Amino acid sequence: MINNLYNVFFDATHNVFQLMLNISDISAQPEEEFKCDDEVDISVGIQGDLSGEVIYxxxxxxxxxxxxxxxxxxxxxxxxxxxxxxxxxxxxxxxxVLTALSDNDVKCDILPPVLCKLDDDKDYELKTSCCINTAIGEICLLIRLNRAS
Amino acid sequence: MLWKDQYELGVPLIDAQHKELFRRVEAFLQVLRSGVSWDDKALQLNDTLEFMKGYVVEHFRDEEEYQESIGYPGYEAHKQIHNNMVDYVLEVSKQYEESNKNEDLMQQFGGRLLAWLINHVAAEDQRIANYAREKGVSGNDK
Structure with a gap:
């Protein structure tokens, strides 16, 4: 499950867009195709078996x-x-995402979302991007996590 | 219109309360986003905040009683979600008064309330309805 974080985040985003916005036309997009100068960046901290943050x-x-x-x-x-x-x-x-992880015995908590600025100066054991194209525009999730020691 | 028929759970009391909740939140958003001065808006928004503090608690209590009546296994977790929202509404209300009716605070509240309510009714509450249907107890309304 931990090695498949991309799919976990993609599926969760897909489900939320479908339930909340009635949008099911969602597809994965290569990160290099995600180009954006003006954006709202939200960081959600994660603690527990995995720790770090996801930037939306x-x-x-x-x-x-x-x-x-x-x-x-x-x-x-x-x-x-x-x-x-x-x-x-x-x-x-x-x-x-946390519910899906918990179903696979990966226990984590999340911190309240906060506005953030993008930086890329920290190293993480698990570092990947999940960029998604939807009928109402793109979003990109930067997943930056470490396993608990 | 904020309310969508797909949100119905098939439990008349809860559905009626959800519709009222959506109606009130929609009215709240219309005032919040209207072009009138903040002082004029603030008066009307006070009414909605007071309503939320009372009606939300009443609705959550009724919904929790329904969950208990059908033996819903997610009762405790769902109740915690309700408690967290009530705490948030009370905290925002307190901060709003202390800040002398700060507009940004109320705009933040409106945005979060909107997304929270849609997700809660469209996703969390639907799990209750799915369980009731699976167990054949969906007709056990109050």
């Missing part, structure tokens, strides 16, 4: 589409409401 990179258009669908209203710019809504979505996806 939501491009601004994707963020706005998510909130527009959920609310049935028109959001044209990122503000505290939009940031909070997509943070909760990252939290929900992470929670689903």
């Amino acid at each position: 990179r939501f491009p601004v258009p994707t963020s706005l589409n998510i909130v527009n669908i959920m609310s049935g209203m028109q959001f044209d710019s990122v503000d505290a409401f939009v940031t909070s809504a997509v943070s909760e979505m990252a939290n929900i996806i992470s929670g689903n």
Whole structure:
């Protein structure tokens, strides 16, 4: 299971998009094709058998589409409401991942989502990206975890 | 409209409460995102916050009683999710008062509430309905 984190995160994202947004048209995308300058980056910390963080990179258009669908209203710019809504979505996806891991005897907890800035200066034992293309835009998950010693 | 028929659990009391919850949250969002001044919004938002503190607790209690009545195995975990949300609503309400009605705080609350409610009803609560159907107790309404 730990060696298959990519699929766990992909499946959790797929399920959440389907249940919350009625979007099932979702496919994997190579990381090099994910190009974004203006994005909302959310970090969800993980503790337990695995420790580190997952950074959810939501491009601004994707963020706005998510909130527009959920609310049935028109959001044209990122503000505290939009940031909070997509943070909760990252939290929900992470929670689903933890449930899947727990079913395979990998026990972890998550920390509350926080806005973050991208940096790549730390080394992690498990470091991978899960970039996803959906009908309402792309998202990319940076998975950075260490096994408990 | 926030509410979708696919959210129905097939339990009339709980479905009616969910619809009311969605109706209230939708009204809350419309005020929150309207173009009127924050001072004018704040007055109306107070009413919704007070409603949330009362109605959410009442709904969660009824839903938990239903789960117990059908022997839902995820009862404890689900109750914890409810308790965490109640704690969050109370904490935000307290911070909001202490901050002299800070707008960003209420916008954050609105965004989180929206995503939380949709996921909770579309995913977490559906597990209760699935269990009731599997066990043949879906007609055990209050």
